[in-house]
Amino acid sequence: LASKRYNLTRGNYASIRGSDINFFQSILGQTRVFTEECDVDGHNLDWYKAVKGSGKLLLKPKTAEEVSAILTYCNDTKLAVTPQGGNTGVSGGAIPVFDEIILSTSQMNKIISFDEISGVLVCEAGCILDTLNEYLMEKNFIMPLDLGSKGSCNIGGNVSTNAGGLRVIRYGSLHGTVLGVEAVLANGTIMDCLSLMKKDNTGYDLKHLLIGSEGTLGVVTKVAIQCPVKPKSVQLALFGISNFSGVLETFKQAKQNLGEILSACEYMDQTAIESVVRNLNIRNPIGDFPFYMIIETSGSNEQHDEEKLNTFLEKIMADGVVQDGTVASDYTQIRSIWELRERIIEAQLLDGFVYLSDFSVPVNSFDRFVHDVQNQVGDSGTVTGFGHLGDSNIHLHVISKEYTPELLSKIEPFVYEWTSKKRGSVSAEHGLGFKKKDYLSYSKSESVIDLMRNVKSIFDPNHILNPYKVLPDKK
Ligand code: FAD
Numbered sequence: 001l002a003s004k005r006y007n008l009t010r011g012n013y014a015s016i017r018g019s020d021i022n023f024f025q026s027i028l029g030q031t032r033v034f035t036e037e038c039d040v041d042g043h044n045l046d047w048y049k050a051v052k053g054s055g056k057l058l059l060k061p062k063t064a065e066e067v068s069a070i071l072t073y074c075n076d077t078k079l080a081v082t083p084q085g086g087n088t089g090v091s092g093g094a095i096p097v098f099d100e101i102i103l104s105t106s107q108m109n110k111i112i113s114f115d116e117i118s119g120v121l122v123c124e125a126g127c128i129l130d131t132l133n134e135y136l137m138e139k140n141f142i143m144p145l146d147l148g149s150k151g152s153c154n155i156g157g158n159v160s161t162n163a164g165g166l167r168v169i170r171y172g173s174l175h176g177t178v179l180g181v182e183a184v185l186a187n188g189t190i191m192d193c194l195s196l197m198k199k200d201n202t203g204y205d206l207k208h209l210l211i212g213s214e215g216t217l218g219v220v221t222k223v224a225i226q227c228p229v230k231p232k233s234v235q236l237a238l239f240g241i242s243n244f245s246g247v248l249e250t251f252k253q254a255k256q257n258l259g260e261i262l263s264a265c266e267y268m269d270q271t272a273i274e275s276v277v278r279n280l281n282i283r284n285p286i287g288d289f290p291f292y293m294i295i296e297t298s299g300s301n302e303q304h305d306e307e308k309l310n311t312f313l314e315k316i317m318a319d320g321v322v323q324d325g326t327v328a329s330d331y332t333q334i335r336s337i338w339e340l341r342e343r344i345i346e347a348q349l350l351d352g353f354v355y356l357s358d359f360s361v362p363v364n365s366f367d368r369f370v371h372d373v374q375n376q377v378g379d380s381g382t383v384t385g386f387g388h389l390g391d392s393n394i395h396l397h398v399i400s401k402e403y404t405p406e407l408l409s410k411i412e413p414f415v416y417e418w419t420s421k422k423r424g425s426v427s428a429e430h431g432l433g434f435k436k437k438d439y440l441s442y443s444k445s446e447s448v449i450d451l452m453r454n455v456k457s458i459f460d461p462n463h464i465l466n467p468y469k470v471l472p473d474k475k
Pocket of ligand 1: 161214429
């Protein structure tokens, strides 16, 4: 249990009573209020089975008005609430710590509108990312974000975590692509910031506070997002590289030579690829190397893009920067190369417990980071690094047979101190949630954290929304 492992005391919240259940049933009916263990259990455990909560009540509203009625009641009676989307988050943010009510957006899953001229999609928060992408593909558009969890994560969860993923290098973060947000605040107010316009300089842009707020400032109910046109040609290259300076040189040259069509730049070390090959039986089409990179291009002219990527590959191989490589342009080949990257976590979980974390640090320090953490943990764990090189974002995982507090104490706070010295971020794209909230000070000053606390109190004066998450307790 998260509360026991982290030695937490329950906040001064009300406990759920029969009269509360009756009230929620009066709003949602009998079929969208769940109290049976078999219905609630799956929502109490995160995707990695690393954080477990003790939620006793699960609610599945369908509209912003229903969410508003629920939150008004919870605010008045001081019942704590944890918003949950697809429950693929990796910081423990979507899991109740004690008996917070789980408010799932899974039934708020309607696409409201799509404008084929502007490319603006408006949908409810519970829409699954991949479903939105499939819908858009038929109209020759795509979602501006792509994550390994796309089959389960929800757009409301994506916005609430400011999810990054594979396409940030091309389309930017959700702070750029999300045009509008509708959210319900703790007191039930429906905050309508659902602008459809790219430009809107009318006062403070409050939607940005909701993006990345991890359910602590409001429940996101609708999202308006700018979607790019589906590229006519997509090419992918997998490179094998024998030293880390070759990785950096490949990145630099990719930006110079593929600039306008570059759409992903990923990095994996040998340990990461080896686990996918061994545990999931996925073929690595090139030889064994200490480092691998995936470079994706997306453009509008297949012949031109293919020629460009091939010329790039020939050049960096001739220069001795890259030792081996392959280019894929048909869908099946492209998918199987992406699997080598996207299924790393799934493969690593088959080897035991994974202490996972993501950081922003300067790209030239990725390899040093992995080495230093390996030295720190010694033979009690295997350290591996991979991630979104193009965005300076490394996922640094320590794999061991099982969870032990001793190994955790070797990893933390060492990794946060290391990141802080580089002026990096202790959370690049996964958020702070429950697991990282106490390390916020490694990336933000006390005065900035205090300002965040003030914002929280304005949006949620009774602190009923996702308690024990994001903000550290005041010392
Ligand atoms: P949840 O896990 O349900 O919730 C996450 C947080 O958002 C919680 O704090 C929750 O309270 C809050 N929340 C959810 N919905 C709402 C809402 N409607 N209103 C208010 N708060 C809400 N992340 C990346 O950024 N990049 C990646 O490349 C990436 N790859 C992944 C690969 C795998 C295999 C997995 C399992 C996860 C990956 N993730 C990645 C992490 C995760 O998928 C993202 O954080 C995702 O955005 C979470 O969406 P969700 O709907 O599952 O949210």
